[in-house]
Amino acid sequence: MGNTRAPEGNLQEERHGCRTVLPFASGNDIKLSTRPGGAAAFPAFIGFGVSEGSINYLGEQIDLDDEFANFAFTLPETSVIEALAASFYNIRIGVYGNSIITVKAQLYHADNSTNVFKPVRETLLFLKPDFYGNADGVKIAHAVKRGINVKVEAGSRLLLVFYSEASGGRGVTEIRGYASAALTLI
Numbered sequence: 001m002g003n004t005r006a007p008e009g010n011l012q013e014e015r016h017g018c019r020t021v022l023p024f025a026s027g028n029d030i031k032l033s034t035r036p037g038g039a040a041a042f043p044a045f046i047g048f049g050v051s052e053g054s055i056n057y058l059g060e061q062i063d064l065d066d067e068f069a070n071f072a073f074t075l076p077e078t079s080v081i082e083a084l085a086a087s088f089y090n091i092r093i094g095v096y097g098n099s100i101i102t103v104k105a106q107l108y109h110a111d112n113s114t115n116v117f118k119p120v121r122e123t124l125l126f127l128k129p130d131f132y133g134n135a136d137g138v139k140i141a142h143a144v145k146r147g148i149n150v151k152v153e154a155g156s157r158l159l160l161v162f163y164s165e166a167s168g169g170r171g172v173t174e175i176r177g178y179a180s181a182a183l184t185l186i
Contacts, residue, residue, distance in 0.1 A: 019082065019186050022073075024160050026051035026179040029091055032103065032164035038171030040104075043163035046179050047071035058163050062108055064115040072110065072117065072157040079185040081107065081150045084123050086181035087142035088162065093131055093176075099169035101131040103141050105162050105181055112155040120158075122148045131175060158183075 030044035030051050040058040044051055045067075052069035054062070064070045086105035093101070105125045108117035127141035152158065160181055166173045 019184050020079075022183045022185065023048070024179075024181040024183070025049050026162075029176050029178055030162065031174060031176050032162060033174045034099075034101070034164055034166040034171055036170060036172050038099065038166035038168075038173075040163040040165050043161045044179065045069060045071040046105075046160045046162055046181065047073075051179065058161075060118070062117045062159065062161065064110075064117065064159075070115075072108075072159040074112070074157050075152055075154055075185075078154045079152055081120065081123060081148045081152060081183065082186045083144070083146040083148060083184040084125060084181065085142070085144040086125050086127060086162070086179070087140060088127050088177050088179050089140050090131060090175060090177040094174040098132075099166040099171055099173050101164050101166050101173050101175055103127040103131070103162065103164050103175065105143070105160065105179070107183070108159040108161055109152060110157045110159070111153075112157065117157075117159050120150055120152075122150050 024046045026046050027049045033041040035041045042054045043058045044053045088103045107120045107123040109120050110117040125143040127143045162179045164175055
């Protein structure tokens, strides 16, 4: 996959604490949906003030050759993913039954020779609190993960993906809102 756990202190010591924070924002609202049973249906790709919903179900990998948009960015130098934070501001929810919706965010990685992206498992975020049915109570869910410590090579690419999963009820859901995130590289 091109990314590995970084040796303790290696790049962190070389860069003397220098960190880069990359902000992400969906710009327009995004739609996240689930299939019967609650599995993720169509994820959304988040860029720097722009976003696009996928035309394919979320699977173990994402092939951007099969998509209308490409929001992946290229790393100019070998870096370590140190932290990821994400939030989702709910503006509309459509639930069939008593489903509980969990919004998730995750980075996906591809080497510089392919458009096939695989999840960086250490970056998976479960945004909390969950969204319940048609309740208007929860508006913002968020999560922060620090100490990720995954090395990514220069020239490889990262893609930020938001998606939802549902439990309870029929599992068929749709939620709309604004996504934002920030990634810390060292």
